[in-house]
Amino acid sequence: MSEDSFDEFVRVRAGALARTAFLLTGDPHHAEDLVQNALARAAVHWARLDDPEAYVRRVLYTQAVSWWRVQRRRRREVLVDAPPERAAAVRDPDLGILLGRALARLTRRQRAVLVLRFYEDRSESETAAILSVGLGTVKSQTRHALRRLRELAPELGTLMSDRVDREAAP
Known part of the structure; x- marks a missing residue:
């Protein structure tokens, strides 16, 4: 693969990678660093990559888990009252705000599992392999x-069912 194909990959996929990194970290600045690190690693191996998307996402997940392990040794998790300024891209602003606040209050591991399972649509076994944990x-x-x-956020269920009803209506 050429340098031009790497530039195109970055141009096309950077936004989606940043959203995933944000969901993994809950911190826009750390998410940005995570994406830059993953892309830098991909650039080094670009000519040999069969599936650049899979490689970059794997680096995102493994680096996020490594960071969590270091942070866990350094300090305890701090809960915040409000989510970061930008939440993940969700069409319904109420749902996005509510979901962002609720996700910010989960542990890092819980957030990672939900991102992989439901945002990335990974199987349980894929999620276990990516996070280097057991299936259980x-x-x-x-x-x-x-x-x-x-x-x-019990109102998440209400907002989700209202959204499904609106989408199902003719």
């Missing part, structure tokens, strides 16, 4: 994260 951990973290989301 993915299952339990998914269950705990969804229960916690229901506790933190």
